[in-house]
Amino acid sequence: MIENHLPTAELQALDAAHHMHPFTDGDGLAKKGARIITRASGVWLTDSEGNEILDGMAGLWCVNVGYGREELAEAAARQMRQLPFYNTFFQTSHIPAIELAKKLAELAPEGMNHVFFNGSGSDSNDTNIRMVRRYWQVQDQPGRDIIISRWNGYHGSTMGAASLGGMKGMHKQGGLPIPGIVHIDQPDWWSEGGDMSPEDFGLMRARQLEEKILELGPERVAAFIGEPVQGAGGVIVAPDTYWPEIQRIVDKYGILLIADEVICGFGRTGNWFGSQTVGIRPDIMTVAKGLTSGYIPMGASIVSDKVAAVINGSDEFAHGYTYSGHPVAAAVALENLRILQDEGLVTRVRDDIGPYLKAKWESLTDHPMVGEAKIVGLMGSIALTPNKAKRAKFAAKEGTVGFITRERCFANNLVMRHVGDRMIISPPLSITRAEVDELITRARKSLDEAYARVKDEGHWAEAQPAA
C-alpha cells in the first residue's frame, strides 16, 4: 500500500505529463488536475487529500460486493502462488476456469450452459460478433451477418463493441461502425416519447426491429443486441411493453438475441441477470464488471446450448485471447460469486435495499429540477428538466445542467455521474440503509446547489420545441 505519497499537486502534474485517460479531454484535465483516489472500503473512497467520498457508482458499475474484501485479495494471492497463468488454448484447461464455467452455467438461466472467457466487456462483445456470424456461417447461411443494435446503447470501446454501441460521438472517431451493424432507436420515453403513452411508445420502438429486419431481409440478420436496462446511455428503463415485443420478433424471425449484461448481471437489477428482470430468453449473455466486482479484469460470453452445439460441432472457432479464462481472474470471480450468494446480496437488492432506495430515489421528483426518477434494483436515474409537465429540455447545450449538478456532487463528496442532463447512480450492492440515506441527503444538497447555480448562470430556460 502506498501510504506516504507525493503531494496531490505533484501527483496531478505527473498524471498530466504521462497518463492518457480514457474518455477524457486531456488538456482540460491537465488544467484542472485529476482527483486522486488512494484507498477504499465498503462504499467509501478516500482521495489524496483525505476526503471520504460516497461512491454512488460502484466504481464504473462494477464493485458489486463493495471495496476492501479481504477474501478476494486472498483468493488472488492463493491462485497466483499455485498457478499464476496458464492458457486454455491447445487442448489444455485449468481448475479455476473449469469451476467458474460450471458455476456460471448454474447461475445462468436454463439452457445456458457454456462459457467463452474474455478479458473485458468490450472484447466479450467482439467475441459475440464473431460467434454469431460463425453460427450462421456453419449452418450455410454466411450472408446472415448483420447485427442490429440500438442508438445510445453502450457495448464497449473496441472497434467491434463501439460499432455495436450507438454512441455517435464514438462512431465519429476511428471510422465506425464496422460493416454489418445497423442501429434502431432506443426505448427512451422521457426524451423521445412525445405525446405517446409509454406503453404505445415501447411497442413502437420494439417494432422498429421488425421493420428493420424486413427492410434488410430476414435472411441477412444474424442477431439483435441490447442491454436489458441501458446503463451508460443514462439508465434508460424501457416501458413494460418493449422487451416482450422484442422477444416475439426475434423468435418469429429466428434471430439470435444477445443480452449485454455487463452492468445488469450479478444482482444489479435484483435478479442474477437483467434478462430475468425484463423477461427475455437470450441466446448469449455478455458479462464482465460485476463478475469479479472489478477487483480484476474479466469478461465472458455465456452461451446457450443451441449456439454452443453449432460452434462446438464445427471446425475450430478461430478466436480467443491470451487471457481467456485467466486463472487468477477466475479464482477471484469464483470467490466474488460465493460472496454474492452467501451474503444473499442479490435477493437483498430485490427485497430489501432495492425497494428502500427506490422509495427515497423517487422522492427526489419533488425537487423543482427533477422530472422523472427511474430505478431498477440498484441502478437509477433522474431526468433534469426546466419544465416537468412538458418533459422539456434545457435551452443550454445538452449536458450543461447535468455537468453543473455533477460538479456539485463532486464537491459534496458524492460520486453521481451525469449523462447529458440525466443523473445516474449504481452503488455497491452491499450499501447499507444508513448509507442510502446519506447518498440521498448529499444528492438533494447537490441538486439544491446546482439549481441555484443554474438560475444564477441563466440556464433556467426551456429549449424551444423543434418546429
Ligand SMILES: *Cc1c(COP(=O)(O)O)cnc(C)c1O
Ligand atoms: C462497461 C460496458 C461494456 C464494456 O466493458 P469494458 O470492460 O469496459 O470493456 C460493455 N457493455 C456494457 C453494457 C457496459 O456497461
